[in-house]
Amino acid sequence: MAEEQKKPKKRMTATKAAASIGPMVKEFIKGTVRAREEGTQKLAYTFIVCHHEEILRAMDVLPIWTENFAGICGVKRAAERYLQRAESLGFSRSLCTYALCGLGFDQWREELGEMPPDPPWGGQARPDFMISSGQILCDPRSKWYQAAQQFMPDVPVYNIDLPHPLFDPKRDHREVWGYYHKYIVDQLRGLVSFVEERTGKKMDYDRLRELTDLSDRTWNLVHETYELRRAIPCPMGTGDAMNTMVPLCFMMATQEAYDFYADLKQELEEKIAKGEGEVENEKYRLLWGGGLPAWYALTDFNYLNSKGASFPAETTYRMVVPVYEMDIPETDDPIEHIAWKWLGYWTHWYDKARKRPGSEPDVERLIEYIENYKIDGVVMHLAFSCRTWHVGLIWQLHQLAKIYKPIPVLMLGPGGNEEKAQRELPSLILESDIIDITSYSEVDTRNKIDAFIETLEAVRQNRAN
Amino acid sequence: MNDTGNVMPRVEQYYKDYGLRAKELAAQGRCVIGYVCSFVPLELITAAGCVPFRVRGDIHEPITKGDTLLETIVCPYYRSCFDLAVKGKYSFLSGTVVPHACDSMVRSYSAWAYSLNMPYVHFVNIPSVVEASSFEFFNEELKTFKKSLEEFTGKEVTEDDLVKAIRLHNTLRDKVKSLYGLRKQDPPLISGANLTKVVTVASSLPVDEAIALLEDVLEQMAQREESPLKKGARILIDGACIDNAELIQLIEGLGANVVADTICNGARDSWPLVRVDGDPIDALSHRYLDAVNCPKTYRENKSGTFEGDIQARFRDIGFMAKEFAVDGAILYVYKYCDPFGFEVPARKAYYESIDVPLLYLEDLYSGGTIGQLRTRIQAFLEMIE
Numbered sequence: 122m123a124e125e126q127k128k129p130k131k132r133m134t135a136t137k138a139a140a141s142i143g144p145m146v147k148e149f150i151k152g153t154v155r156a157r158e159e160g161t162q163k164l165a166y167t168f169i170v171c172h173h174e175e176i177l178r179a180m181d182v183l184p185i186w187t188e189n190f191a192g193i194c195g196v197k198r199a200a201e202r203y204l205q206r207a208e209s210l211g212f213s214r215s216l217c218t219y220a221l222c223g224l225g226f227d228q229w230r231e232e233l234g235e236m237p238p239d240p241p242w243g244g245q246a247r248p249d250f251m252i253s254s255g256q257i258l259c260d261p262r263s264k265w266y267q268a269a270q271q272f273m274p275d276v277p278v279y280n281i282d283l284p285h286p287l288f289d290p291k292r293d294h295r296e297v298w299g300y301y302h303k304y305i306v307d308q309l310r311g312l313v314s315f316v317e318e319r320t321g322k323k324m325d326y327d328r329l330r331e332l333t334d335l336s337d338r339t340w341n342l343v344h345e346t347y348e349l350r351r352a353i354p355c356p357m358g359t360g361d362a363m364n365t366m367v368p369l370c371f372m373m374a375t376q377e378a379y380d381f382y383a384d385l386k387q388e389l390e391e392k393i394a395k396g397e398g399e400v401e402n403e404k405y406r407l408l409w410g411g412g413l414p415a416w417y418a419l420t421d422f423n424y425l426n427s428k429g430a431s432f433p434a435e436t437t438y439r440m441v442v443p444v445y446e447m448d449i450p451e452t453d454d455p456i457e458h459i460a461w462k463w464l465g466y467w468t469h470w471y472d473k474a475r476k477r478p479g480s481e482p483d484v485e486r487l488i489e490y491i492e493n494y495k496i497d498g499v500v501m502h503l504a505f506s507c508r509t510w511h512v513g514l515i516w517q518l519h520q521l522a523k524i525y526k527p528i529p530v531l532m533l534g535p536g537g538n539e540e541k542a543q544r545e546l547p548s549l550i551l552e553s554d555i556i557d558i559t560s561y562s563e564v565d566t567r568n569k570i571d572a573f574i575e576t577l578e579a580v581r582q583n584r585a586n
Numbered sequence: 587m588n589d590t591g592n593v594m595p596r597v598e599q600y601y602k603d604y605g606l607r608a609k610e611l612a613a614q615g616r617c618v619i620g621y622v623c624s625f626v627p628l629e630l631i632t633a634a635g636c637v638p639f640r641v642r643g644d645i646h647e648p649i650t651k652g653d654t655l656l657e658t659i660v661c662p663y664y665r666s667c668f669d670l671a672v673k674g675k676y677s678f679l680s681g682t683v684v685p686h687a688c689d690s691m692v693r694s695y696s697a698w699a700y701s702l703n704m705p706y707v708h709f710v711n712i713p714s715v716v717e718a719s720s721f722e723f724f725n726e727e728l729k730t731f732k733k734s735l736e737e738f739t740g741k742e743v744t745e746d747d748l749v750k751a752i753r754l755h756n757t758l759r760d761k762v763k764s765l766y767g768l769r770k771q772d773p774p775l776i777s778g779a780n781l782t783k784v785v786t787v788a789s790s791l792p793v794d795e796a797i798a799l800l801e802d803v804l805e806q807m808a809q810r811e812e813s814p815l816k817k818g819a820r821i822l823i824d825g826a827c828i829d830n831a832e833l834i835q836l837i838e839g840l841g842a843n844v845v846a847d848t849i850c851n852g853a854r855d856s857w858p859l860v861r862v863d864g865d866p867i868d869a870l871s872h873r874y875l876d877a878v879n880c881p882k883t884y885r886e887n888k889s890g891t892f893e894g895d896i897q898a899r900f901r902d903i904g905f906m907a908k909e910f911a912v913d914g915a916i917l918y919v920y921k922y923c924d925p926f927g928f929e930v931p932a933r934k935a936y937y938e939s940i941d942v943p944l945l946y947l948e949d950l951y952s953g954g955t956i957g958q959l960r961t962r963i964q965a966f967l968e969m970i971e
Contacts, residue, residue: 255714
């Protein structure tokens with residue numbers, strides 16, 4: 122496998138915090154392998170952004186983030202052998218490659234009775250149980266562990282259903298969210314019972330309340346920290362944010378995660394005070410407007426940086442809004458609070474979207490970031506194997522261009538005179554995959570980036586003010 | 587070969603000019619509501635005085651305008667439906683209902699809602715798991731759907747309306763089941779291609795007209811003393827939605843008979859009935875969430891073994907295979923279909939466990955690629971004969 126022989130180039134980070142993430146993840150993955158060997162904690166395969174971490178941590182369950190391990194395989198350019206194994210089992214390469222990577226790895230580990238040879242960072246430990254999630258989106262999250270049971274039939278699955286009301290411009294979501302909340306609470310209580318049964322421990326609700334409070338404070342801190350990136354020049358870009366998402370997505374409900382963002386906030390404040398930007402001479406401020414990154418090609422961010430482009434904001438992995446801004450009922454019950462927070466997050470842009478004709482929440486979020494972060498262009502990544510985060514991007518850009526034209530330019534009017542007009546933001550869609558490197562061409566990607574930079578420069582020159 | 591006598595020209599006409607009757611009805615002022623998936627509770631649409639209309643794709647129509655709004659990584663069947671809608675093929679629809687069935691549907695909901703300018707668009711959230719709290723939630727979601735239809739049509743949907751609609755749709759399903767029954771004998775009394783056309787056309791008509799059409803076909807069949815078809819390998823088709831008869835024609839053109847299926851616009855949708863006693867909303871909720879056996883719905887492995895799990899999840903396949911004495915099966919899955927795609931190895935194992943030879947095909951929704959499947963199907967048929 123030629124691609125696996127190539128050692129990936131390391132992406133240059135702008136912040137010390139982002140640079141500290143690699144060793145942290147390595148230690149985290151090795152820790153799960155150690156825990157398996159020593160039998161110290163129950164291990165659970167599970168998915169990020171399911172708002173169940175507080176429950177797991179309150180019951181001393183160690184989560185194994187299977188998407189994370191697949192991402193590491195991508196970063197290390199070591200995914201291909203697991204993808205090929207999954208294909209040989211009958212899974213199509215067109216399916217979620219995170220899941221294929223995980224299934225290929227699991228099948229191999231179960232067949233050998235030990236870790237496959239040379240696994241990235243010690244490999245993925247065998248779980249005691251698996252917690253999947255049937256959300257409003259992501260079919261693979263509901264199907265992956267069910268498929269994995271073919272190789273691990275003794276490992277039980279609990280599937281939490283976590284729906285939220287879809288946006289309807291003619292209806293206030295609060296009309297229906299009562300029964301959504303009740304259902305989510307029932308689902309989370311079912312998870313508690315499932316984990317109690319598997320661990321032989323009863324839930325300590327005081328501890329759960331403390332952890333939900335810690336998560337809330339971490340959410341608020343992440344928001345405040347990322348808001349610092351409004352500064353010009355921007356002190357930290359999306360390339361770094363693809364690292365700093367780790368505590369947010371994999372370590373929520375831990376003091377370590379809170380402390381990480383406290384340190385990052387301090388680092389960004391210091392950089393802002395010194396006028397240090399992600400790039401030396403910031404010319405363009407870009408929004409990463411959607412799509413998971415090509416994990417094996419994170420150096421593309423450095424390439425964009427080298428052209429004077431910085432990324433002050435991204436929608437990907439920024440799965441928080443400040444809890445104090447959420448319009449959700451207060452409750453002392455931590456399970457009920459988690460369920461409200463879930464609904465509060467997913468419906469956060471609904472009211473705003475309802476006010477702007479033609480808008481919808483994903484588009485409204487883009488507009489909010491464009492305005493708050495003074496954005497000059499939008500970049501998205503279309504990963505062929507993931508419908509969850511990558512279907513709807515074209516439409517969002519289409520709708521954005523239709524309803525939002527923030528750039529003043531001078532155009533030739535009907536009388537031959539220059540007249541002020543408004544035009545939409547330039548946008549770029551990169552295409553490849555999250556971890557399947559066979560879909561990626563560095564030359565094509567960089568040609569596209571070059572053309573996009575030329576467009577940004579032309580717009581910069583032609584701005585009417 | 588025309589194996590169904592005089593009623594078939596009508597079926598052929600409606601099949602080729604799909605939506606002809608719905609268009610006429612819309613021109614007369616009837617409200618026609620489109621849907622694409624078996625999870626949409628049609629009884630509520632009928633009870634609201636509207637005509638449920640199953641939107642079809644077209645394997646011979648290149649996808650063009652749709653691709654300007656929707657990514658090519660969407661299920662190709664769904665992309666085709668969307669493309670035709672964008673091109674105006676379904677402009678007679680007053681609205682559309684999208685269920686939470688798969689990522690392709692959920693993530694493209696906004697594109698449907700905003701790009702097609704239909705007066706009515708509604709999303710029905712289908713739970714992913716089947717347990718007591720899921721039914722409670724789904725009951726509420728169905729009430730929300732009912733309310734939105736009432737607001738749109740200005741007509742209250744009474745319990746009596748709903749019970750009547752349930753009975754009508756059950757009657758239609760019984761007729762379709764009788765039609766399937768004609769394929770139990772060897773050779774079958776009706777070909778798989780013609781059955782697909784009849785069932786497809788029925789899903790484009792108001793339920794009473796669909797019942798009448800099925801009655802005509804069944805009456806015609808009753809007069810038949812012997813089958814016009816020849817004996818051949820008896821094949822079951824497994825997969826999602828196959829609303830163009832070409833694949834089945836190809837199989838039958840190679841000497842086999844397609845005698846059973848578990849597809850969405852076939853037995854998956856037509857066989858399960860709605861309970862007629864008790865609360866109609868609760869009856870609908872149980873039918874659509876539990877009885878419609880779609881891979882999208884997670885069902886807990888209660889056996890603790892893989893073998894036990896697949897026996898429970900795929901029992902419908904085993905039932906059809908036995909009931910229709912099949913010699914082999916073709917699992918036909920569209921590229922980019924996550925719900926089915928993740929089940930392929932488990933389904934393969936299941937077919938092996940019931941000793942039914944299986945051919946697995948991954949394909950695009952395209953007339954061009956169907957032809958390329960000929961050699962593989964031919965080799966499979968030779969192997970099982």
